[in-house]
Amino acid sequence: MTDHLKKYLLEDRTVRVQAVRLHDTWRAAQVNHQYPPAITKLLGELVAAATLLAANLKFEGALVLQMQGDGPIALLVVECRADLSLRATVKLREEYVVPDTGSLQSLVNPGGKGRFIVVLDPQSRHTGQQAYQGIVPIEGDTVADVLEHYMKASEQLDTRMWLSADGDHAAGMLVQRLPDNGGSAARAGISEEEAVEAAAETWRRTVHLASTIKREELLELDTDTLMHRLFWEETLVAFDPQTVQWHCPCTRERVAEMLRMLGRDEVEDILEEQGKVDVACDFCGKPYHFDAVDCAELFIDKPSLSSQNPPTMH
The missing domain is CATH 3.55.30.10 (Hsp33 domain)
Structure with a gap:
């Protein structure tokens, strides 16, 4: 249909x-x-x-x-x-x-x-x-x-x-x-x-x-x-x-960018508390899982953006 x-x-x-x-x-x-x-x-x-x-x-x-x-x-x-x-x-x-x-x-x-x-x-x-x-x-x-x-x-x-x-x-x-x-x-x-x-x-x-x-x-x-x-x-x-x-255009790359905007310190706090970072899209509910290695890779050669505007989901 x-x-x-x-x-x-x-x-x-x-x-x-x-x-x-x-x-x-x-x-x-x-x-x-x-x-x-x-x-x-x-x-x-x-x-x-x-x-x-x-x-x-x-x-x-x-x-x-x-x-x-x-x-x-x-x-x-x-x-x-x-x-x-x-x-x-x-x-x-x-x-x-x-x-x-x-x-x-x-x-x-x-x-x-x-x-x-x-x-x-x-x-x-x-x-x-x-x-x-x-x-x-x-x-x-x-x-x-x-x-x-x-x-x-x-x-x-x-x-x-x-x-x-x-x-x-x-x-x-x-x-x-x-x-x-x-x-x-x-x-x-x-x-x-x-x-x-x-x-x-x-x-x-x-x-x-x-x-x-x-x-x-x-x-x-x-x-x-x-x-x-x-x-x-x-x-x-x-x-x-x-x-x-x-149609929901969410992707792992977009979620990763949101976590970068959240900042290294905030992501590491979540990792310390939960051992991982799980994010679900607000619109479609699709889950995205980031382990400690994934989170470390987010900030390789990328400056912390924690001082910038708060994150938004697109």
């Missing part, structure tokens, strides 16, 4: 509809993790959302969605690249017991000061260019609410999202109003005012139809069946499906 994202346009080209239903990709994201149902739901919905949004990237690079707060879930992260390869992870606070059920706000943002962060990171940057980062409060009861709030706050296109996830599937649908680039009235043989009103009506009608969707339909129906059930009276222009897959 291969996971796909599918795109459609309404007949007048003023509204975009996208849908994705992930199984293999979502199962791969969980293979080395045992998440409680509440975390599975939130992370799966964020995975579906990132896939839907990354499908519209205009550059080679990555979209990263992060939720940070003071609840049992300290951090939710999903990275999806323009080719729709993705990875995801969760950071939990050890002092909390994560319940099997719970709302987004209670699990991530009970103190009300949490942040939702969107990063657009081009693969090739110009000199001095930084990744774009947008930050808004975590507002709303669902992942879809948070995304819609961000899109509104950042003055982007009118967007609605419906998301759902369980242990087997992560699914979502996006409806987005497209800007008028001119010429639509002439092509339709109507006035500009009539074109604006027609586009507004298409948007209202599409959102109304999409809003009839049920959580179970998102999870259980394949995309073609779902689109027919929702929009059977509409003429949809369909595009070629895009493949979605799990």
Whole structure:
């Protein structure tokens, strides 16, 4: 089975509809993790959302969605690249017991000061260019609410999202109003005012139809069946499906570089305490083992970097 994202346009080209239903990709994201149902739901919905949004990237690079707060879930992260390869992870606070059920706000943002962060990171940057980062409060009861709030706050296109996830599937649908680039009235043989009103009506009608969707339909129906059930009276222009897959670029070399950044003294302290250094990738859970000889080789002809910035995993 291969996971796909599918795109459609309404007949007048003023509204975009996208849908994705992930199984293999979502199962791969969980293979080395045992998440409680509440975390599975939130992370799966964020995975579906990132896939839907990354499908519209205009550059080679990555979209990263992060939720940070003071609840049992300290951090939710999903990275999806323009080719729709993705990875995801969760950071939990050890002092909390994560319940099997719970709302987004209670699990991530009970103190009300949490942040939702969107990063657009081009693969090739110009000199001095930084990744774009947008930050808004975590507002709303669902992942879809948070995304819609961000899109509104950042003055982007009118967007609605419906998301759902369980242990087997992560699914979502996006409806987005497209800007008028001119010429639509002439092509339709109507006035500009009539074109604006027609586009507004298409948007209202599409959102109304999409809003009839049920959580179970998102999870259980394949995309073609779902689109027919929702929009059977509409003429949809369909595009070629895009493949979605799990991909984590971690390597032993990257982990070794992280240990070098950690510094010789810190690595030797771990060796003295444990006799080895074991590191697992935060995203895919792949284990990396470094014995005393491996650790010694890390610092041959390499200066200690312990005084530099703290390590990060990529």
